[in-house]
Amino acid sequence: MGALRKALSWEVKLWGRVLRPLLSCQGRTGGTRGRTCSSRQPHPALAGLLSATGQVSHWTEVFEKRGIPEARESSEYIVAHVLGAKTFQSLKPVLWTQPLTPWQLQRIQELCSHRLQRMPVQYILGEWDFQGLNLKMAPPVFIPRPETEELVEWVLEEVAQRPCAAGAQGGPLILEVGCGSGAIALSLLSQLLESRVIAVDREEAAICLTHENAQRLQLQDRIWIVPLDVTLEGSWTHLLPWGPVDLVVSNPPYVFHQDMEQLAPEILSYEDAAALDGGKEGMDLITHILSLAPRLLKDSGSIFLEVDPRHPELVSSWLQSRPGLSLSLVAVRRDFCGRPRFLHIRRSGP
C-alpha cells in the first residue's frame, strides 16, 4: 500500500508539471477554458503530450513501468472514452492530434489513476459492450467475458433451429441463473423479440444492475428480475408461478476454489468472488442448477451452461450417476480458443 501511495504522489508531481501551464492560462482568462489556451501556440513537446495520441503513449508508458497489464489497451480505451468513442480505432482522425481540453486531461488522469490501482477497465469506464449491447458495469458485479458472447450465439442458433420449442405465446420462456449485469438475459431478449426471461441472482448489486440495464435497453417489459439463491432448500418453488420454462441458461461460478488465489488483482480485488468461486471442483452451482432444472423445465427443454474446460467430463459422469434427473449431455462446444467451454444438456422423459 505504501508503495502505491508513493507511486501516486510521483504521478501527481508529474502531472503538476504538465498541467500547471494550462491551468495558469485558464486562470488568466477567467475560466473560458480551452479556446483561449489553444489559440496560444503551446510548446511543441507539450502540444504533443496533450493530444489524444500523446496521452495514450504517456499513460502506456506509466502503466508499463508500473506493471499494469494491457498498458496500451487500457490507456487507449480510457482516452477514447473521455473523447466520446468506444475504441481508439473508431475515433475520428482529427481528434487524434487536437489538443485536449483541461477538463478532458483531468478526466483522463482521474480514470487512469483507478487503473493504476488495478481496477478493471470496464469498471473504470462504467460500461462495456456485450453482443451488440452497451451495458452499464459497476463493481462488484461480474464483468461478462467474451466467451459468454458465444454461449448466447449458441442459444440463438438452437432457438432458430427448433422453433417448436417456443411456447404457445410465441418466443421461448427462458430462466437465467446468476444474471450478474444482465448480459446474457438482455442480449437474448434483444434478439428474440417474442421471448421472455426470468433472471435470478442472489446478490443485491447484480439485481439492481440488471434492472438498470434492462431499463437502459428498454427491455424491462419482458424480463422478471428475481432476487433468489438457488442453493437454498426449496427456493425453486418461488419460480413455479411462471410455469415451465423452455430453456435454462447460466454462466455459473465455475472457478475451482484452489484456483481462486491465482486470479489477477483486477478480478480478486474488484469482482464479487461469489460470482466466480465454484467450490472444490467448480461444480457447486452447476450441480444445484442441474438438480432443480428438471422441476422447472418443459419436457425436452434444454439447459445451456458455460463451464471450465475440465467440466464437460465431470458433468457427464455426474449426470450418469443420477438417472433420476432424466438429463443428458447432448453436446459440448468449444470457445474461440478451442477449449471445451459450453454444454447443452437436454431433459429427456418425465
Place this chain on the structure above:
Amino acid sequence: MRSRFLRGAARCLWARPALGPSRRPLSCGHPAVEELFARGGPLRTFLERQASSDAPLQVRRPELVAAAKLLSEKEQELRETEHLLRDENEDLRRLAENEITLCQKEITQLKQQIVLLLVPSEETDENDLVLEVTAGIGGQEAMLFTSEMFDMYQQYAAFKRWHFETLEYFPSEIGGLRHASASIGGSEAYKLMKFEGGVHRVQRVPKTERQGRIHTSTMTVAILPQPTEINLVVNPKDLRIDTKRASGAGGQHVNTTDSAVRIVHLPTGIVSECQQERSQLKNREMAMKKLCAKLYSMHLEEETSKRYNARKIQVGTKGRSEKIRTYNFPQNRVTDHRINKSVHDLEAFMKGDYQLDEMIQSLKDYANYESLLEIISKNL
C-alpha cells in the same frame, strides 16, 4: 467527323428539356447510346435481326422484340406528325407539337427500356459491398486526402440511404488516414459503387507545404462485392482466428479487454483484422465480412477481367491500378478520365451528394453503352 460531332451535340440538346439543374435529363443515358440508336446504325440492325425469325434463340426475347417493334412504330408516328408542323392550320400545328413532345418522351422511354433489357445485370449488382480506401503516393498529404475521400463516401451512403459501417480505420499522426474499410449495403449499392474503384489523384497545395507548391498525391479505392451465403461457402477448418486470449485458462479466470480479432484464411493466406469494437464477437463478425468479400472478389476476378478486358470502365483489381479521376483544387475541378467528364465545383462534389451521384450515373450510362456495343458486335 465534324458533322457527326455536331449531330451528337444537337441530339444532346434536344434530349435535355429545360428543367431544374438537379433533375436528371430525360435521355436514355450517354449521348453515344443515342448514336447507337441512329437509323441504319448497328443497334438498329441488331434489333431488326432480333425481330426476324432467324435470330439465335438465346438472344431473342419477346420483351425485347416487342419494345423494338413499338419503338419503330413510335418513330414512324413521329415522322408522320412532323409533316403536320408545316400545315397551314395553326390549331393543327399546335396539336402536332403536343403530339411530338409526347411521342419523343415515349421514344426515350422505349430506348431506356431496350438498354435495360439488353445490358445484362451482374451477378453481384444487388449485393452489399466492402469499400477499401488506401493512401497512395504523397505521404501525409495522400493520407489527408484519403480521410476526405472516406468521409465523402460515408456521406454518399447517407445520401443514398445506404447502411454504412466502418470495419477498420488506421489514421496517421496528423489526422490523415492510411487505410480504412467499410461495409456498405442498400438498394443498388454495388451496382453504383463499383465505378468508384481505382486510383484517385489529388492536386493541391498541401496543408503541410510551406512554399505554396502544388503537389500531386494519390489514393486507391477498392470495391469488393459482399458475397451472400449462396455465393460463397467458407469452411471453418480453413480459418485461423487469432485473439489475445489464446493463452491461459480463459473464461472467468481472466478479464482482459483487448478485443482485436485477426482471421487468417489458410489456403489463400488472406488476412482480415478488426479492432473497431469493444465486443470481440462484433469484431469477429466484421473481420469475417471483410474476409469473405476479399475471397469472393478473388473468385470473381478471373471471369470479370476476361469479360471486360477491352472496356474503358474496369471493375475489379484490373481497375484498381488505373488512374480514374483527378481532383484539382486550384482549378476547382474534378475530372473523370474514363468518360472525360468534369465537374467545376470540387467542394460540392466532395460533399458526396448530387454531384457525385451524377458522375456515377454518367459512368453507369457509359458502362451500359460499352456493354451494348459488345453485345451488338457479338451478335451481328
